[in-house]
Amino acid sequence: MSHSWNENEAIGIETSTWVRSTDVSQANYPSKKTNNKHVNEKKFDRNAIDGGNLRARIQALTDSEETSSVLFCPHMWQRYLVRFVAFTASLPAVLLLWAAYYQGRTIVSYWTGDESSHIALSRLQMLSATLFFLVEILWAVDQLLVAWQIKSYSFFGTWRPRLRLLGENNLPSVDVVICICKESEAMVYGTVLAAFDLDYPLDKLRVIVTDDGGDSAVESGLAALRSRVGNVFYISNYGKATKKPPGVKAANLNNALQFIDSLPGGRAELIAVLDVDMIPDRAWLRATIPHFYPAGGYQEDGKEIGLVCGVQTFYNIPDNDPTNQSNSLRVKCYHPIQDQAGKGQCAGSGWVMRRKALDDLPGGQFPTTCVCEDFYTQFLLGQTNHWITAAVAEYLQCGLVPDTYQAQLKQYTRWYLSNLAVQDLYQLSGHSWISLLEKLVWKAPVTMVGLMMMHLKPHLATLQLILFPLLFLTKTPLIVTSPDRSEELIRLLRIHAGSVFFSYLHHVHIGVMAGYRASIMDWGMTKWLSPHYTVAYMKTYFPGLFNSTQSKKSSAAAFVSTGSLKDKLFERFPARRGGLSKRLNHILLECGVWMHCVAVTAILVTAWVAVKNLPATSNNTEKLLNILLWVFWPSNQAFIVLAIACFTPIKYAIWPPNVGENHDLLQKVHNGPGAPTSFLFRPREEAKRWEERSNPIWGGGLDFVTVYTIWGIWAGLVFIWAWWL
Secondary structure (H helix, E strand, O other), X not given: OOOOOOHHHHHOOOOOOOOOOOOHHHOOOOOOOOOOOOOOOOOOOHHHOOHHHHHHOEEEXXXXXXXXXXXXXXXXXXXXXXXHXXXXXXXHHHHHHHHXXXXXXXXXXXXXXXXXXXXXXXXXXXXXXXXXXXXXXXXXXXXXXXXXXHHOHHHHOOOOOEEEEOOOOOOOOEEEXXXXXXXXXXXXXXHHXXXXXXXXXXXXXXXXXXXXXXXXXXXXXXXXXXHHHOOEEEEXXXXXXXXXXXXXXXXXXXXXXXXXXXXXXXXXXEEEEEXXXXXXXXXXXXXXXXXXXXXXXXXXXXXXXXXXXXXXXXXXXXXXXXXXXXXXXXXXXXXXXXXXXXXXXXXXXXXXXXXXXXXXXXXXXXXXXXXXXXXXXXXXXXXXOOEEEEEEEEEEEEEOOOOOHHHHHHHHHHHHXXXXXXXXXXXXXXXXXXXXXXHHHHOOOHHHHXXXXXXXXXXXXXXXXXXXXXXXXXXXXXXXXXXXXXXXXXXXXXXXXXXXXXXXXXXXXXXXXXXXXXXXXXXHHHHHOHHHHHHHHHHHHOHHHHOOOOOOOOHHHOOOOHHHOOOOOOOOOOOOOOOHHHHHHHHXXXXXXXXXXXXXXXXXXXXXXXXXXXXXXXXXXXXXXXXXXXXXXXXXXXXXXXXXXXXXXXXXXXXXXXXXXXXXXXXXXXXXXXXXXXXXXXXXXXXXXXXXXXXXXXXXXXXXXXXXXXXXXXXXXXXXXXXXX
């Protein structure tokens, strides 16, 4: 579709020019009161970008062009294969639903009192089997919805190109906002200096550090820096309210918006947000801003891109990433697919937004109804029917992951509860539950519907951790069939084994984008996090059960910056690591991993009891069928899969991973002339390339990837063997 390019249509913002000054009062910022018509203002030359000269302003990079962010650049064959992830994700779910037809008839006949079923099970046994059956069905339905509401976009979608904004003149002005809250001074200064080291004209940048902790040392340090560079500002949101709103970071950002509007130059065309523990790549702005222009992000449905975010990478990921902190599968596979649907994921840091799009949000500010302002902002932009969000498939920021189990748990629980809070959006618009669901199903992009449906899975896994010991102790078969229906049992064995094997192949398939290990680890993470998620959910939505005054807006989902959490045991630093007894006390008791210990012990002990109680038979085929029917039935939620997954945090407590000290992960980089300091620190390339040091299958000891690989291959062998019965 042809489209005549116009700068105001592309950016939709006022043009301005900033100068670098040691005194903000002397900066040549445009003034709203005079409608940007200062006598001394140097205006944009609109003809510099318009028409045929556009190609000289925006350059598309090829896959072979090396850049500092090229760590994530999928090849054409990877992009082609990932188009079919919806099909490989759907097949296991369809097979389970097919098996549910046969097994469902048997279960219904029992509960309706049909004597022809001849099922010799007690009520307790049948109740356990029915619950296990329902959990399997709900998992299949969830997988099917996710496959066709999220992953199906990859079939028709197109990959967003890598672009670069060229030139030094006529570039849009940017307010870079860095959010801090009780982090170290060194971390704050490092990120501020990296912002000034961006490949972008300094007279187009302002850096605003907005503090929710009220750190006087940081304030004085930035005041000294401002005496040299001028366009850096410190503001504090600390102590402005006696009671903090639930969206602490959003309130911090809104405080920055008010401060920006009070500056003599007013607001910039764009606002860019960084977390203080994220160091931006020098190409960050030049790689994201081009997507606001028609050449980079124009959509044929008439919507404009209001927000662009780059991919995060980290430089303190331990080898093999035992707790999956990198989220590689999501950022390398799912986020690009969501971007193809016009719903690029806002990662909370490293995103750039048009102020015109921000003005279209309720109140013209960031939503404070929950702590995940990034997800709400992305969601609300989609509700405007005018804006979409974009995700750039480049590593444009590199930072820190929480370096303790407790900090990671707090971070993931906060994300989980905040994503659930999307169901409470009726508070913003006065919708009832019924009208909200209608709005989500029929008006909102189906990506969000699939995201909400995924929140059901953690509770299903938690329920199965309870069901398996109950099934084994009550001597209940994992699949219920009538004694005279041996053919049906064999048919169900073929279907279930095929479902497990094809589910394993699906993980291999999506591993094409993120790597085999990342794909399997993401699957296992949903299992061992499930008890934590369930407890957090119960505390938040049913506070009365815990004799607590917490509510959906209370401390269960309260924001605590991960960078401010103190590491008293130095879990990942060998030279300073606390003793085993202290680690076990902290992780098992204080972090709640005792639940995993109980679950793993109960499952393994009762499984051993079930094996000992198998019916005696001399026929080898019947022996194998009995082992399958009573203990090792091929299932995507098999007890061995759950047990090994839940062993992950236990293994972490006993054998924690190792990470280098911060000074070993960073390197000194010398600045050019005119920079505020002579050098700054950036992550080493070898620290960012932690995946190259990881083994794709063997992670050491009882590793989930290793066990699940054996389980998937074993299911394939059972699937083949079942056709010979």
